[in-house]
Structure formats: structure tokens, C-alpha cells
Amino acid sequence: MNGVLVLMEQRGGKWNRMSFEALAAGQQLAAKLGAECSAAVIGEGADTLAAELAAKKLAKIFTVQHPLLQTYTSDGYVAAFEQLLKQADPTYVLLPHTYQVRDFAPALATRFRQVLISDVIAVHDGPVFVRQLLQGKLNADYKSAGTGPCFVSVQAGTFRAEAVEAGTATGTAITANFTPQLEANQIRSKPGEPFREAAQTVDLSAARLIVSVGRGIGEQENIGIVEELAKALGAELAASRPICDNGWLPMERQVGSSGQTVSPKLYLAIGISGAIQHLVGMKGSKTVIAINKDENAPIFEVADYGVVGDLFEIVPALTKAVLAAKN
Amino acid sequence: MKILVAIKQVPERDAQISIAADGRWIDESDLSYTINEPDAYALEEALQLKEKNGGEVVVLCAGPERVTSTLREALAKGADRAIHIEADDLGERDTLGIAQLLADAARAESPDLILTGLQSDDLGLGQTGVVLAELLGIPHATIIMQVEVTTAGLKVKRELEDGWFQYVEMPLPALLTIQSGGNKLRYATLMGIKKAKTKETKTVQAAPATAAQAITLERVYLPEKQKKTEILTGTPAEVAAKLVEKLKFEVRAI
Ligand SMILES: Cc1cc2nc3c(=O)[nH]c(=O)nc-3n(C[C@H](O)[C@H](O)[C@H](O)COP(=O)(O)OP(=O)(O)OC[C@H]3O[C@@H](n4cnc5c(N)ncnc54)[C@H](O)[C@@H]3O)c2cc1C
Ligand SMILES: Nc1ncnc2c1ncn2[C@@H]1O[C@H](COP(=O)(O)O)[C@@H](O)[C@H]1O
Numbered sequence: 001m002n003g004v005l006v007l008m009e010q011r012g013g014k015w016n017r018m019s020f021e022a023l024a025a026g027q028q029l030a031a032k033l034g035a036e037c038s039a040a041v042i043g044e045g046a047d048t049l050a051a052e053l054a055a056k057k058l059a060k061i062f063t064v065q066h067p068l069l070q071t072y073t074s075d076g077y078v079a080a081f082e083q084l085l086k087q088a089d090p091t092y093v094l095l096p097h098t099y100q101v102r103d104f105a106p107a108l109a110t111r112f113r114q115v116l117i118s119d120v121i122a123v124h125d126g127p128v129f130v131r132q133l134l135q136g137k138l139n140a141d142y143k144s145a146g147t148g149p150c151f152v153s154v155q156a157g158t159f160r161a162e163a164v165e166a167g168t169a170t171g172t173a174i175t176a177n178f179t180p181q182l183e184a185n186q187i188r189s190k191p192g193e194p195f196r197e198a199a200q201t202v203d204l205s206a207a208r209l210i211v212s213v214g215r216g217i218g219e220q221e222n223i224g225i226v227e228e229l230a231k232a233l234g235a236e237l238a239a240s241r242p243i244c245d246n247g248w249l250p251m252e253r254q255v256g257s258s259g260q261t262v263s264p265k266l267y268l269a270i271g272i273s274g275a276i277q278h279l280v281g282m283k284g285s286k287t288v289i290a291i292n293k294d295e296n297a298p299i300f301e302v303a304d305y306g307v308v309g310d311l312f313e314i315v316p317a318l319t320k321a322v323l324a325a326k327n
Numbered sequence: 328m329k330i331l332v333a334i335k336q337v338p339e340r341d342a343q344i345s346i347a348a349d350g351r352w353i354d355e356s357d358l359s360y361t362i363n364e365p366d367a368y369a370l371e372e373a374l375q376l377k378e379k380n381g382g383e384v385v386v387l388c389a390g391p392e393r394v395t396s397t398l399r400e401a402l403a404k405g406a407d408r409a410i411h412i413e414a415d416d417l418g419e420r421d422t423l424g425i426a427q428l429l430a431d432a433a434r435a436e437s438p439d440l441i442l443t444g445l446q447s448d449d450l451g452l453g454q455t456g457v458v459l460a461e462l463l464g465i466p467h468a469t470i471i472m473q474v475e476v477t478t479a480g481l482k483v484k485r486e487l488e489d490g491w492f493q494y495v496e497m498p499l500p501a502l503l504t505i506q507s508g509g510n511k512l513r514y515a516t517l518m519g520i521k522k523a524k525t526k527e528t529k530t531v532q533a534a535p536a537t538a539a540q541a542i543t544l545e546r547v548y549l550p551e552k553q554k555k556t557e558i559l560t561g562t563p564a565e566v567a568a569k570l571v572e573k574l575k576f577e578v579r580a581i
Contacts, residue, residue, distance in 0.1 A: 074457075074467065099488050102445075103469045106422070106454035107461040115421045115541040118452055128545065134449055137344055138353070139550045146541035188466035192494035194487055209580050215340075233580060242364075245508030258486055258506075266580045273340075287578045289570065290556075296549065305573055306556045313563040321567035322574070325581050 003035035003059065005090035007081065009098055011072070013045030018096035020161035025154045026094040027057060027165050029123050035091070038062070038173075040084060042077065044070045050175055057165040058173040062088065068182045074104040075187045080180035082111045087178070090149055092127075097153040105153060112148040119276075121158045131155075135275045136298035156257075156280050202236070202252045203260075209235035210264045212255060212282070213243055216271020216292065216311055220248040225315050226270055232322040238262065240272050256281035271311050274299030291315065328382035328476065330373040331438035332406070333429055333456070334366040336390055336397040337448040350546050352418055362397050365444030369505035371512050372474055373442050374405045380476050383407045385436060389428045391415045395528065402523035403515035409526070410436075414533035421540040426458040428533050433463060440481070441502040445470050453504075460502035467502040468495045472509040484509075 006026035008019040023039060030037035036059035041049050046063040053061050064084055069076050081104075085093065095101045097119045109116040121139070122130040129142045129152055144150035167173060204210065211230040217223055223243075230237045237253060244254040255262055257277040263284035270291045272278060275298070282288070283302055290303035291311050300306045307314055338344070339359045347354045362370075373384045386401040388394045389412035398409040412428050414420075420428075433441060441463075443456035460467035472492070473484035480498040486506050487493060515523075559569045574580045 078461075099470055099486070102453050103457070103467075106457035107467075110423065110426075110458050110461040113423065113538070113541065115423050115458075116454060117542055118454060131451075132550075133451060133547060134338070134344060134353075135340075135451065136550070138346070138547050140547045141545040143543050143545055144541065145539060145543050148541075150542075189468060189495050189497040192496075194491045194493045196491055200490075233574075235580075241508065247511065251508075257488060259490065261489070266574070266578045289573070295558075298550070300556045300558075301550070301552065301554050303554070303556045305570070306558045307566050307570070308558060308560075309563070309566065314566055317563035317567035318570055321564075321571045322581065325571045325575065 002089065002091050004030040004033070004037045004092045004094060005085070005088055006037065006039045006094045008039055008041050008049070008053075009096055009100055010041060010043060010045065010049055013048060015049065016096060016098055017161060018098055018156055020164050021156070021159040022094050022096040022154050023056070024161060024163040025123060025159040026092075028159070028163075029092060029094065029127060032123070032125060032127060038088070038090070040064055042069060042080060043072070054173055054175065055166055056173070057167040061173050061175045062178050063175065064178045064180060066180055066182050068184060068187060071191055072100060073187050073189055073191060074107060075189065076182060077104045078108045078111065079182055079186055081108050083180045084178050085112070085149060093149050093151045095151070095153045097155050101153050105151060109151040114146045114148045114151055116151040116153060117142050117144070118153045119155045120152050121155050132276070135273060137296060155276060157283065197251075200252045202250075204236055204238055204253070204255065204262045205260055207236040207262060207264050209233055209266045210238050210262055210285070211235045211268045211270065212238040212240070212272060213249075213270050214240040214272030215242045217243070220246070222312070223248055225312070225319070229315055229319045229322070232319045232326070235266070235268070240278050269299050269303070270315060272299055273297050274301065328376065328380050328440060329436065329438040330376060330382060330384050330440045330442060331433055331436055332366070332370050332373045332384060332386050332401070333441065333443040333459070334370060334386055334388050334397060334401060335363040335444065335447050336360045336388060336394040337363045340448065346547055346549075350548070351544060352547060360393060360397065362400065363444050363447050365446060365505055365507045367512055368507045368509055369442040369444050370401055370404060370406065371510045372505055374513070375510060376440070376474060376476065382439075385410060385438065387429060387432055388412070389414050389425060389533065390417060398528055399523055400515060402526045402528070403519040404513055405519060407526065409528040411528055411530045412533050413530050416536070419540070420536050421542050422452055422454050422458055423541060424536050424538070426455050426462055429455070429459050430462040431534065432531065433459070437500075439499045441465075441500070443502065443504050445504040445506050456502055456504035463502070465500045465502055466497045467504070468497060469504040470506045471503045472506055474503060
């Protein structure tokens with residue numbers, strides 16, 4: 001086949017929307033290479049979802065199905081995709097950088113003695129794949145030097161799902177069913193049903209104003225100054241993951257990929273560096289203000305207004321000014 | 328139960344980063360280093376499992392001489408032994424190459440359980456643990472918050488996106504990549520630091536890389552600014568006054 005194959009993610013017949021970002025990336029890479037882009041859908045319900053893909057600009061659509069693939073397991077997915085890739089023989093394999101992909105794709109690449117280029121934020125001519133180092137402080141260019149397929153996972157939000165190209169009437173994709181050979185004893189782990197923790201008492205998704213605190217606060221005792229600012233503004237208090245990991249604020253105040261997704265009118269980020277897992281939870285905010293002592297902190301990349309300085313000087317001054325303005 | 332914990336030494340988070348002269352990595356000369364954060368949680372989980380179930384905790388790190396300070400810290404926190412795979416050329420090895428080094432050391436120990444962090448702060452690959460499990464032919468689970476030993480093996484709590492979780496059961500030996508926040512981290516006590524001096528650190532020389540790298544890091548650089556952030560300057564009081572203006576008239580939050 002050569003060309004690009006995109007491994008789409010779904011659960012119970014519902015797409016993970018990041019799959020379409022990976023599909024857009026796959027189509028763009030294929031265009032650069034002058035090659036064709038195909039897609040694969042795995043698991044129960046793949047048929048219906050594949051039909052949806054028929055309208056996209058794709059050469060081939062593979063549906064990968066087997067009774068042992070009903071629920072996700074790394075063992076099942078690695079074995080099934082290994083067989084598919086051996087048959088389809090793509091040059092590039094693109095995936096969305098989801099938790100599930102983190103769980104199986106490195107092992108899949110290892111089967112081919114290749115290394116996944118993970119969490120890619122851009123693809124340039126070459127192709128050169130750009131990924132972040134040091135939590136977004138630096139970018140790095142990577143190239144594949146391998147002889148097998150090149151595996152690439154793309155970061156959430158870096159390619160636009162709306163950019164997926166539709167097919168033409170003449171060039172409809174061919175759908176092929178692929179049934180891998182799997183034995184029950186190949187699947188070593190038993191996954192349980194997904195669940196949520198006890199009902200959340202704080203719903204940040206509806207908050208109009210959010211003041212959010214990160215590790216720059218240094219110690220639990222210092223959180224008071226941020227709390228005072230939140231109170232002065234009438235804002236909800238939120239936090240980055242390390243604050244909740246340390247138990248300084250409850251888990252339910254965490255914003256990010258493993259916490260809440262918020263879209264307030266104002267998101268005031270204090271001592272937060274702006275790692276991608278935090279950004280995905282708050283990029284939808286209307287106005288972002290960041291206070292950080294590091295002018296290169298990635299949070300400034302999403303901030304409308306920024307203050308480069310010591311939060312311990314700026315936050316109390318701001319609280320005072322807000323209170324004065326309100327009176 | 329014998330638990331092997333792979334820990335990585337990474338630059339301190341607040342470190343001022345500058346790019347090395349060859350443009351392929353950061354300048355390491357003035358950096359201070361620490362344990363990769365999720366790895367600290369992996370070590371904590373291992374120590375708690377040992378306290379509950381008995382056994383041994385062995386810490387493993389591949390890297391240059393400087394990484395022994397991180398291994399010593401792990402010994403001071405309660406690990407029983409340390410293995411240092413001495414390698415000055417990790418930059419010329421890809422994930423597969425590094426996982427191969429760890430796999431060789433792991434085979435020699437045949438642990439019941441291997442823990443790694445879910446991701447390193449510097450490279451951020453999020454892969455080394457999974458590749459290591461694949462090389463060893465043992466099952467794995469990623470982004471784990473809690474570990475329970477059962478008669479059949481393990482029951483672990485795996486974090487999913489958006490606040491969802493699931494339990495996964497698997498036989499031993501197995502490998503888990505640990506997420507931060509599952510436990511409260513302990514500090515090394517004075518007693519622990521003293522005891523660490525008597526504990527064994529075995530140094531093994533890294534085998535030379537056998538295969539060519541499958542992927543190569545060509546160049547590192549500061550990200551280009553895409554967004555025009557309006558930076559407000561002045562004394563704290565002046566900055567606060569400017570922010571209040573914005574909050575009043577632009578954001579309409581006051
Ligand atoms: C699978 C996975 C899921 C994750 N989920 C989430 C999630 O849901 N939410 C989340 O937030 N993170 C999540 N993370 C963690 C994320 O990668 C980052 O580690 C985290 O967001 C960093 O938090 P931080 O910005 O508070 O800390 P740091 O990155 O340590 O940043 C602290 C910042 O404070 C600044 N600072 C320090 N002192 C001062 C001062 N005196 N004045 C002003 N500024 C100061 C520093 O310059 C720095 O930028 C996840 C990670 C993984 C791998
Ligand atoms: N050089 C190393 N020595 C020991 N463990 C490592 C090393 N590199 C990576 N690891 C482990 O693999 C995990 C994931 O790293 P990475 O794949 O680089 O994101 C880390 O959290 C460590 O537990």
C-alpha cells in the first residue's frame with residue numbers, strides 16, 4: 001500500500017473526536033508525500049463508523065473486527081494492528097495522542113523495531129515531525145531513520161478536525177474487512193468498566209470567572225493569597241494538577257485533560273507553566289491572563305494579557321486594586 | 328515481592344534552559360537535576376507495596392555518573408538496592424535503545440513487578456515503560472493511580488481522560504506506568520540518609536548500542552510565538568492598576 005494509514009479511535013460506536021484531527025494530519029502528510037491516505041477503524045461498531053468515513057478523501061478504509069476486540073486491551077489491539085499493518089504495509093502510521101494510544105502504540109511500534117514519534121504538534125517537509133520538550137519550553141525536530149513503518153501520534157488540538165478533506169464522487173474509498181487471528185489467551189489483562197468518582201460538588205464548567213493556581217505558589221500556606229484574589233473578584237478557585245496531587249486543593253478543582261474542562265469569561269492563571277495537559281482544559285476561555293516569572297513559560301502562548309513577575313508581589317497588589325475598584 | 332522501579336534524572340523544573348552549541352540538546356553544564364516527578368510517585372507506590380506485602384524494592388537508572396545522586400536519594404527514602412547503568416551516550420539512543428538497556432538489567436533481576444513513571448519531564452515521550460514491557464514480554468498498564476496485590480496478580484486503577492477511571496486486572500510479572508498524585512510522597516529522614524550509605528549501588532556499564540536509531544532528534548529550538556500577548560509592565564501596583572483596567576473595560580469582570 002505505502003502511503004499513510006490513520007488508526008482511528010472509537011469506543012462503543014462513538015468516535016473519539018481526536019481521531020479526526022489525526023485524520024486531517026494524515027491527509028496533509030499524504031499530500032506532502034504525493035501518496036494516498038487510508039484509515040482503519042477497530043472494534044465493535046466499526047462498520048457503521050466506517051460508512052461515515054466513506055465520504056472522506058481516503059483511498060481505503062479498513063474495518064478491524066473480532067469478538068476479542070469488543071473492549072479495548074493493549075494485547076488485543078497490538079496483535080490485531082500488527083497483522084493489519086503487515087498486510088497493508090503503510091509507510092506512515094498516524095494516531096491521535098490519546099490515553100489509549102499511549103497505552104498500546106509504543107508496544108505496536110516495538111513489534112516493528114520502530115519508535116513512536118509521540119505527541120507531535122506539526123509536520124514539515126521532509127517529513128520533519130515537531131514535538132515539545134521540557135513541558136513545552138522547547139520544540140524539537142524529529143526524523144524517522146527506520147526501515148519499517150514510521151509511527152506518529154498527534155497532540156490534541158494541533159490539527160483541526162474540520163480540515164479533514166471530503167472525497168470526490170469518482171474517488172470513493174474502498175472498504176475492506178480485516179479479521180485478525182486472535183486467541184483468548186493472548187489477552188493477559190482484564191479491563192473493568194470505566195467509572196467516575198463520587199459526584200462532583202464543584203462544577204467549574206459553568207463558572208464565569210476562574211482564578212487558577214499552579215506550582216509557582218510554592219507551598220500550601222501560600223494559597224491563601226490566591227484565594228483572597230478569587231474572593232475579591234467573585235471567581236471560582238481552580239488549580240493545576242500538582243496542586244491537587246499534593247492535596248493542597250481538592251481534585252475536583254483541577255483543570256486539564258484529567259480534570260475539568262472550563263470556558264469562563266476570564267481565566268487568570270497564576271504560577272502555571274502551561275503544559276499541554278493543562279491547556280486543553282482551559283483554552284476555550286474567552287480571556288486568559290497569566291502571571292508567571294518566566295517570560296518563556298508556554299502559558300503566555302495562550303494568554304491575552306501577561307505579567308512577567310513574582311506572583312507574591314503581584315497577586316496581593318492586584319487583590320487590593322480589585323477591592324478598591326469595587327468600592 | 329520484588330519490585331523494580333525505573334527512575335530517571337531530569338533537569339529541575341525551574342532550571343533556566345539554554346540550547347547547547349550543537350543545537351541538538353540543552354546545555355547541561357550549569358543545570359541542577361532531580362528525580363522525574365511521576366517516578367517519585369512510582370517509588371512511593373513501590374515502598375508502600377513493600378510495607379504491605381513484604382519484599383524488596385530495587386531502583387534502576389540509566390545515565391551518566393551524575394544520576395547516582397538521584398539513586399542515593401531513592402535509597403534514603405527506603406529503596407533496598409540501586410542499579411546504575413552507566414551510559415554517557417543516552418542522547419544517541421532512542422527509546423528502543425534505552426528500553427533495551429533497562430530490559431537487560433531487569434532480566435538479570437527477574438522482578439515480580441516493574442514500575443516506571445508515565446512520562447519524563449524532559450523528553451516527554453511517555454513510552455519507555457510500555458516498550459520495556461514489550462521487550463520483556465510481560466503485560467502492562469499505563470497511567471496508574473493505585474495498585475492492589477491480589478491472589479491472581481494485580482488490580483490497578485487506571486486513569487482515563489476527563490475524570491474517568493477503570494480497574495484493570497492482570498497476572499504477574501507485569502509493568503505499570505505510574506501517574507502522579509496516587510499517594511502522598513515521603514521525605515527522606517535523617518535516619519534514612521544515614522542508612523542509605525550502607526546500601527548497595529551496583530554499577531553496570533551500558534552495552535554499546537547495537538542497532539541504529541529508528542528516529543533521530545535533529546534540532547531543538549525555542550518555540551516561535553504565535554500569539555500576541557499584551558505584556559503589562561511596571562511596579563506591582565502599576566501592573567495591578569493596568570490589570571484592573573483590563574478587567575473592567577475589556578473583560579467586564581468587575
Ligand atoms: C497523562 C497526563 C495527564 C495530566 N493531566 C493534567 C491535568 O488535568 N491538569 C494539569 O494541570 N496538569 C496535568 N498534567 C501535568 C502537566 O503535564 C504539568 O506537569 C502540570 O500542568 C504542571 O503544573 P504547573 O504549571 O502548576 O507546574 P510547573 O510546570 O512546575 O509550573 C510552575 C510555574 O510557576 C512559575 N513560577 C514559579 N515561581 C513563581 C513566582 N514566584 N511567581 C510567578 N511565577 C512563578 C514557573 O515559572 C512555572 O512556569 C498531566 C500530565 C500527564 C502526563
Ligand atoms: N534513563 C532512564 N533510566 C531509568 N528509567 C528511565 C530512563 N528513561 C526513562 N525511564 C523511565 O521511563 C519513564 C517514561 O519516560 P519517557 O518514555 O522518556 O517519557 C520514566 O518516567 C522512567 O520511569
